[in-house]
Amino acid sequence: MIRLDNLSLSVSSFPMGPLCLTVGEGDFFVLMGPTGAGKTLLLEAIAGLVPVADGRIFIGARDVTRLPPERREVGIVYQDQSLFPHLTVRENIRYGLRFKNRTGPGTEALLDRLVEELRIGHLLERRPLHLSGGERQRVALVRALAVQPSLLLLDEPLSALDPAFREEMGGLLRRIRNSTGATFFMVTHDFTEALALGNRGAVMNRGRLEQVGEVRDIFLRPASPFVARFVGMKNLFRARFQGPHALVRNLRMRLPRPQGRESGKVAFRPEHVEIWPESARAPHPNLFSGTIAECLDHGFTCRLTVSVDSVRLTAHLPAREAHRMGLCAGRRVTVAVPPEAIHVI
Amino acid sequence: MRYKGPFHHLTLCCGGLVLAFILLPLWELMTSSPPAALARTLKDGEVVRAIRLSLLASGASAAIAFILGTPLAYLLARFDFRGKRWLEAIVDLPVVIPHPVVGIAVLGVAGRDHALGRILLQAGVRILGSVTGIIVVLTFVGLPFYINTVRDGFEAVSPRLENVSRSLGASMAETFLRITLPLSWRSVVAGLIMSSARAISEFGAVVIVAYHPMTAPVLIYERFEGYGLRYSQPVAVWLVGVCLVLFAALRALTLRQRKEE
Incomplete structure (x- = not known):
């Protein structure tokens, strides 16, 4: 689904890469690492939001390295949800439809199903300012999924939530992934989150991938002292x-x-x-x-x-x-x- | 209750002095002319023409700032590139250049001795002593105020909102029109008011480029020179009135913005 081929970025203070990584179709892939490891940067590079210095990014069979973000079919959900504050919830979740030419009964049915599944039906006419953290997160998910991306990037989606909501939201993410069949690529600094949600994952440190593999395997058989410390x-x-x-x-x-x-x-x-x-x-x-x-x-x-x-x-x-x-x-x-x-x- | 020492009293004294320094002359000016004189001034065709020209020319300069300055403000707010600091410094230059020098500099480019001036003349564009010339120098002095205000407004919009919009399929231009601009329109309006307020009060640069047609500040200067203080005051009162309306609009806008935040 995603293939990074010797990818290098030079945006932040430290050089990133070269990175090689393959994420399978339908995976729930978790990118782990401490704060400042470059996880969000890699996420934004896959989405086409930061320039690539060298190497290639493939999504599906397409080489998207030089494609603008709007042509990559990649959704992104940020930790702070980044809902458009001047639009209502309904306008937020319908925002992408006009650009992606997603109209017709199929899209409406999908929207209805997402709205119901993520229980935001009662929020549609409200503005993001008046929503709780969990509600905002659910709206952001519906907005991203409404345009049916083949890949959804999640930047620490749970870390801004109350601990009580976190578990519920995690379960929701798993369910949504199963029902949509999209590939999820999630960034987190919390190993327990990765263990609960992901099937495959990678640990990143200072712009490099320390280990890639099954999450359980990383948990039990870390490849380096850094990963060992990171997984507790x-x-x-x-x-x-x-x-x-x-x-x-x-x-x-x-x-x-x-x-x-x-x-x-x-x-x-x-x-x-x-x-x-x-x-x-x-x-x-x-x-x-x-x-x-x-x-x-x-x-x-x-x-x-x-x-x-x-x-x-x-x-x-x-x-x-x-x-x-x-x-x-x-x-x-x-x-x-x-x-x-x-x-x- | 916090202890209020000598420094506190010093701040109060200085504050009072500054207030008096600003308000006393303005109060004196606003109350100097009897209402009858003010009404008479408003019937004076020359005064009305001058104030209208000032308003139109500064409005036009603000419109030019909007068209040319908005994309540049966005560039400065969003992108890092080599030479950005220099570009920012150049944008600020008109603020520090003495205003008669601005007029002289603009005339230097617009005259027959300069290639650009010859092209302009061939195209029938006259700078010296024309409304066009006035608009050019007003744009020159007003641009930094517009660009800096709008750049701050764009910077306050999280780039992540734009990122999400792009990932949802909107192009850069669509994202700008649907997300960035609606979220920063107050800054754009504030920038327009700031630059037109700056332009409306401009005298030094205008008087070099165009004594005639007369803008309000030039007319006030002429009346002062020709007839003395008493005759220049009523015109000044009307100009201050116009400026105060702009100022009040700006304050109302920024206050509401702060309340919403």
Whole structure:
């Protein structure tokens, strides 16, 4: 659907690219990265809103590199929704129809369906100024989808919403994508959002793509320390390898398979670290005794930092379980790290 | 209650002085002529012609500023390019050039000694002592006010609105007409008022290019020179009245804009 071929931009303070990326037809692709990584810039380049320095952009079979935005069949929804403030909601969502020659019963039926599906029927005569954030976001989506773009670009569509709305809007995005069959390309700095919505994705850092692939795969097997940190792999350590084992300072950890090289990095997710009572003993290859250094209650989960010798391991576990075990700072516990959870970078 | 020290009193004193400095002469002027004299002045054909010419010429200069200045203001608001700072400085130049110099400079280009002047003469366009000449210098002095005001207005419209419009299929021109202009029309009107207010009060440049036909400021000057203060005052009152109407319109427009924001 989208193919970026050695794409370079030179708009911002840092040079971007060359980037190569392929997004499949009907994908819900998420472009992740910290603020300032260049995500929105790449989005605008695909939409034709910033000039391309070098390389090519293909959408479908067309080379759109030199096409103006109005001829790319690409919709864009910004974080701030960018509704036209001088037009009513109805005028906003019908804005694109006259340019795209989309008239007739088919278009009207689609509009009616979108209006109903996104529940904005009661807002049609209002001005954007008088809408809530969630309402504005839904109007912006209908406006973009009304012209039936083959590709919809979403720039952090959820980040401006209240947390309560965010989940609902996420579900709506998924449903809309399924019902329209359009390809969605979403930018976000929030990895959990990406995990909840996207099937494929990429992580961007300082104008470069660090990793491209299945979102779950990026989540579990980050390709670089940067990606590991970005996806919340709190346990990231330099290690020396001895056959099927990794030595993190004095800790000897069993790996899923032997490593051919001498040193590297090991990483594992805090949710995969198990906390057992101190007395627990079981046949497990990676059992360590440690002391809880810190216990942070996040409501649904608890984040524990456990000192094992000089290594600090981070574990996330359900708050209920942490309370049941009476975990608090200073308590001695046994920590288990399943070998299959350990990812070598 | 905040403590009000000597500095606070100093600011109040200076504020009062400035107010008096501006208002006292104007008040004196506005109350100097008896109503009968004002009414008589309005029946004076020369005065009416001069004020009408001032209004028409400054209106025409504002129209030219609108046609030529709007695209340039948009360019300056939206695009970054090499030499942009220079272009902005050039646009501001008419503000700092002494006004008689503007007149002299325009005549330099419009005369027989200059190629452009010869072309203009062949085309039957006369600058010296003509309404055309007056409009040219008024445009010259009014343009920066128009362009800068409108540029600020365009800058206040989020480029993302234009981006969305483009992605929905509108061309750049359609986007400008349907999104940017409707959202910044107040700035355009404010720019028109600013530049015509500037033009209507112009004297130095006009008097060099065209003593006749007479604009209101030139007529006031002539009456002052020829007959003294008493005779120039009633004409001045009418000109100030016209300027005040423009000024009030501008204030009303900007105040409403602030309220809407």
